[in-house]
Amino acid sequence: MITLRINGEKHKIDVDPTMPLLWAIRDIIGLTGTKYGCGEGVCGSCKVLLDNSPVQSCMIPVSVAEDKNITTIEGESRNLQLLQESWAELNVPQCGFCQPGQLIAATALLDKNDNPTDEDINAAMIGNICRCGTYQRIKNAIHRTVELKNQN
Amino acid sequence: MSTIKNISRRSFVRSIGLASGGLILACNTSVFSDKEKAPENLIDFNPNLFVQLNSDGSLILVASRSEMGNGVRTSLPSVIADEMDADWTRVSIKQAVGDKKYGDQNTDGSRSIRYLYEPMRKMGAMARAMLISAAAQKWQVPEEECSAENHFILHTSGKKIGFGDLVHIAKTLEIPAEDTLTFKNPKDFKYIGKHLRSIDVEEYANGSAVFGLDKRLPNMKFAAIARCPVTFGSVKSFDKTATLKIAGVIDVIEIPRIERPFGALGGIAVVATNTWAAFKGRDALKIEWDFGDNQVYDSDEYMKQITENVHKQGKVSKDVGNVNRAFNGADKIVESTFQLPHLAHAPMEVPNAVAWVQGDTCEVWAPTQEPQASRTEVVEYLQTDREKVTVNVTFLGGGFGRKSKPDYVVEAVAISKAINAPAQVVWSREDDIRHGYYHTVSAQYLKASLNKNGNVTGWLHRFALPSIVSTFSPGVDYAAGFEIGSASNVPFELENMKVEVGQAPAHVRIGWLRSVINIPHGFSLNVFADELAIAANEDPLEFRLKLIGKDRIEETQDPIKYNTARLKNVLKIAAKNAEWGKELPKGHAYGLAVHYSFYSYVASIVEVSVVNNKVQVHNVFTAIDCGTVVNRDTVKSQMEGSAVFGISLAFYGKITAKNGAIQQGNYSDYQMARIHQAPKVHVEIVDSDENPTGVGEPGVPVIAPAIINAIYQVTGKRYHNLPLSDHGLV
Numbered sequence: 001m002i003t004l005r006i007n008g009e010k011h012k013i014d015v016d017p018t019m020p021l022l023w024a025i026r027d028i029i030g031l032t033g034t035k036y037g038c039g040e041g042v043c044g045s046c047k048v049l050l051d052n053s054p055v056q057s058c059m060i061p062v063s064v065a066e067d068k069n070i071t072t073i074e075g076e077s078r079n080l081q082l083l084q085e086s087w088a089e090l091n092v093p094q095c096g097f098c099q100p101g102q103l104i105a106a107t108a109l110l111d112k113n114d115n116p117t118d119e120d121i122n123a124a125m126i127g128n129i130c131r132c133g134t135y136q137r138i139k140n141a142i143h144r145t146v147e148l149k150n151q152n
Numbered sequence: 153m154s155t156i157k158n159i160s161r162r163s164f165v166r167s168i169g170l171a172s173g174g175l176i177l178a179c180n181t182s183v184f185s186d187k188e189k190a191p192e193n194l195i196d197f198n199p200n201l202f203v204q205l206n207s208d209g210s211l212i213l214v215a216s217r218s219e220m221g222n223g224v225r226t227s228l229p230s231v232i233a234d235e236m237d238a239d240w241t242r243v244s245i246k247q248a249v250g251d252k253k254y255g256d257q258n259t260d261g262s263r264s265i266r267y268l269y270e271p272m273r274k275m276g277a278m279a280r281a282m283l284i285s286a287a288a289q290k291w292q293v294p295e296e297e298c299s300a301e302n303h304f305i306l307h308t309s310g311k312k313i314g315f316g317d318l319v320h321i322a323k324t325l326e327i328p329a330e331d332t333l334t335f336k337n338p339k340d341f342k343y344i345g346k347h348l349r350s351i352d353v354e355e356y357a358n359g360s361a362v363f364g365l366d367k368r369l370p371n372m373k374f375a376a377i378a379r380c381p382v383t384f385g386s387v388k389s390f391d392k393t394a395t396l397k398i399a400g401v402i403d404v405i406e407i408p409r410i411e412r413p414f415g416a417l418g419g420i421a422v423v424a425t426n427t428w429a430a431f432k433g434r435d436a437l438k439i440e441w442d443f444g445d446n447q448v449y450d451s452d453e454y455m456k457q458i459t460e461n462v463h464k465q466g467k468v469s470k471d472v473g474n475v476n477r478a479f480n481g482a483d484k485i486v487e488s489t490f491q492l493p494h495l496a497h498a499p500m501e502v503p504n505a506v507a508w509v510q511g512d513t514c515e516v517w518a519p520t521q522e523p524q525a526s527r528t529e530v531v532e533y534l535q536t537d538r539e540k541v542t543v544n545v546t547f548l549g550g551g552f553g554r555k556s557k558p559d560y561v562v563e564a565v566a567i568s569k570a571i572n573a574p575a576q577v578v579w580s581r582e583d584d585i586r587h588g589y590y591h592t593v594s595a596q597y598l599k600a601s602l603n604k605n606g607n608v609t610g611w612l613h614r615f616a617l618p619s620i621v622s623t624f625s626p627g628v629d630y631a632a633g634f635e636i637g638s639a640s641n642v643p644f645e646l647e648n649m650k651v652e653v654g655q656a657p658a659h660v661r662i663g664w665l666r667s668v669i670n671i672p673h674g675f676s677l678n679v680f681a682d683e684l685a686i687a688a689n690e691d692p693l694e695f696r697l698k699l700i701g702k703d704r705i706e707e708t709q710d711p712i713k714y715n716t717a718r719l720k721n722v723l724k725i726a727a728k729n730a731e732w733g734k735e736l737p738k739g740h741a742y743g744l745a746v747h748y749s750f751y752s753y754v755a756s757i758v759e760v761s762v763v764n765n766k767v768q769v770h771n772v773f774t775a776i777d778c779g780t781v782v783n784r785d786t787v788k789s790q791m792e793g794s795a796v797f798g799i800s801l802a803f804y805g806k807i808t809a810k811n812g813a814i815q816q817g818n819y820s821d822y823q824m825a826r827i828h829q830a831p832k833v834h835v836e837i838v839d840s841d842e843n844p845t846g847v848g849e850p851g852v853p854v855i856a857p858a859i860i861n862a863i864y865q866v867t868g869k870r871y872h873n874l875p876l877s878d879h880g881l882v
């Protein structure tokens with residue numbers, strides 16, 4: 001039995017400890033906001049926060065995630081929520097499939113950088129592919145989030 | 153009030169009662185006699201698209217087309233809502249299942265708005281007219297004294313009543329005759345032509361949008377299939393011992409190939425309690441394959457072959473004037489050979505589907521661009537009645553043409569039937585890259601003559617590429633009419649021109665991919681025209697405008713003829729916005745391309761830098777004329793996305809085959825443009841009240857050639873082959 005703490009909630013699961021966290025989240029626990037895109041760590045669709053760091057959940061065995069705080073797109077975080085609002089305001093998503101991973105990566109960025117430059121954004125988001133090509137809006141929405149935070 | 157153009161006499165609208173007590177309007181959508189549509193689509197005239205207004209004022213509009221980032225769940229319903237004078241905030245969307253009663257649901261070919269703009273307006277107008285009649289009846293006043301505004305009917309006296317409160321009367325009324333309908337004056341549009349956010353944007357952002365991959369049913373099993381590395385190869389024997397030892401694996405099943413264009417490829421399916429176990433179990437299978445005829449396929453060798461085929465005379469498909477005489481009398485001859493590789497769609501969400509077969513009935517949940525074709529495949533496979541098969545359309549995590557080919561749907565059905573439980577088939581990314589329907593590989597040869605004044609006097613275009621038709625009629629080895637059109641209808645003023653097609657048999661499944669034949673032809677035509685400008689020693693923009701020539705409507709086989717004035721206009725707008733001719737930083741240059749496709753006109757000017765032999769695209773100035781615009785934001789986002797799609801294919805797009813097997817397998821060796829490579833895209837949309845035309849695809853073909861033309865301006869080197877990664881440029 002492995003215990004995962006996802007979005008503050010504990011889940012006891014009986015799986016092979018080498019199972020990637022992605023599949024435990026999606027197929028065993030049933031939170032489907034975290035997406036499969038490549039399974040080899042190169043697309044970012046599966047990103048979650050593991051103790052506040054963005055990781056590709058397709059590359060992390062569940063055993064490694066045990067006893068850590070896991071935040072998925074369904075989770076709550078101030079920066080995530082603000083980013084989601086900007087995402088909606090600027091109508092960022094096209095097909096939407098990559099966006100949970102994009103939002104998790106952007107959340108991790110804002111968690112440690114209050115005012116990222118375009119270069120900071122590129123560095124933080126380079127691991128996230130958007131096949132629809134929404135990068136320009138992603139950038140704008142991150143800047144917009146910072147702007148709104150500074151206003152408040 | 154204005155009238156709508158092109159309303160077919162065959163269309164009709166009628167009212168049907170609804171148990172839930174709402175008012176439903178159903179309207180035939182086959183109002184275009186578009187030659188692109190197969191005749192069978194016009195035969196079935198059952199009522200189809202629905203408006204449902206409930207007595208609480210909530211308005212449910214049906215989306216008959218698939219949402220894959222094209223914005224169609226927002227744009228089409230917004231047309232109804234606008235014409236109906238409904239309040240958009242009261243609208244919710246119901247996704248239609250695959251059924252002929254909705255008309256053509258194939259979300260492909262940049263057609264949704266083109267086909268459905270007018271029917272949607274009619275549905276809205278019809279609903280408004282009935283609500284006005286209902287209010288007039290309730291108030292005992294003439295209809296002329298009533299009008300609609302934002303979910304209310306108003307009377308000249310100042311009283312008003314909400315739409316919902318009129319439902320019980322409206323639903324008893326006869327549907328008004330179509331010729332009595334009135335339509336809003338476009339200047340009064342509230343949603344059409346404006347910016348609307350996606351109606352699903354919150355669900356996308358909070359992760360609750362249900363894509364095919366996210367569908368879950370009680371007791372659902374997950375399955376992965378081992379398919380032969382070579383297209384249409386088959387299983388000789390297999391050993392499942394190791395697979396069955398893997399925790400979570402339930403069963404191993406052989407799936408036969410279904411020899412239909414959208415049939416399953418066949419292979420060995422591993423059924424498990426979770427996706428990972430299914431993938432692992434699949435990897436543990438020992439399979440001996442019979443690779444079959446296509447194991448001869450070597451894409452490098454093949455490129456040599458088709459290149460030879462364009463260096464000799466081909467089948468003549470167009471011959472105007474006398475090209476040879478023009479060539480003989482030339483001041484200068486320019487000739488170039490272009491080679492473009494196969495591409496894969498690689499939508500972010502891999503192909504997948506959930507099916508649940510129970511006896512002779514079946515329900516499917518799939519991210520499909522083509523729910524009706526999906527349904528047909530299932531009906532054929534199960535040999536059951538159409539009514540017993542339901543195909544639900546989920547959100548699509550990208551489609552780009554891949555998901556209009558529902559081979560994966562039948563796979564899920566075959567597995568569910570075999571295990572007698574709901575099953576989700578999941579393609580790994582490797583499956584997606586290695587077993588797709590590939591964008592064609594192509595060789596092209598262009599030759600043109602210039603006279604002393606720098607005018608093009610003769611034009612020869614030869615190309616060889618495996619045709620999409622080969623997927624439907626095995627053995628076809630020449631391009632089909634629709635694949636020739638963009639070469640023979642080249643929008644240049646040419647007195648002497650010839651188009652020839654070379655032989656090119658197919659060894660993989662060839663399928664349409666976002667903008668289809670316009671990728672190779674848009675590339676060669678735009679790069680070659682640029683080479684001619686250089687040869688003529690003229691500015692590429694001036695030269696191109698001259699080459700397009702005088703304003704005229706070109707005769708083509710298409711129902712919509714193209715208009716060279718509109719083509720030149722988008723090019724001029726892009727050039728104006730880019731400030732063509734201005735000085736750019738050192739190592740930077742502009743390149744241009746302009747192309748007509750899916751009845752739309754698009755020009756892009758790209759700013760490229762080449763530093764340390766590495767290309768970066770900084771800015772893209774795109775102008776599009778797509779006729780009437782429904783959602784400006786969608787047009788804009790499609791142009792932004794098209795620029796990135798074009799950069800991906802220009803930088804990295806290359807699928808190769810050795811011994812018949814595709815050599816790439818994931819985003820690591822079939823790469824995509826990433827955020828640091830994304831340019832700023834500046835979009836201008838031409839104001840127009842012409843009929844709406846395509847948006848999803850026509851932004852793509854201009855990007856790669858414009859990049860090539862810009863690279864030439866910086867480096868003096870001309871590249872005729874893609875991708876640029878092959879040239880060490882990325």
Ligand code: FES
Nearest residue numbers: 037038039044058
């Ligand atoms: S699915 Fe994990 S990085 Fe792509």
Ligand code: FES
Nearest residue numbers: 095096130131132
């Ligand atoms: S929005 Fe479709 S992949 Fe990013």
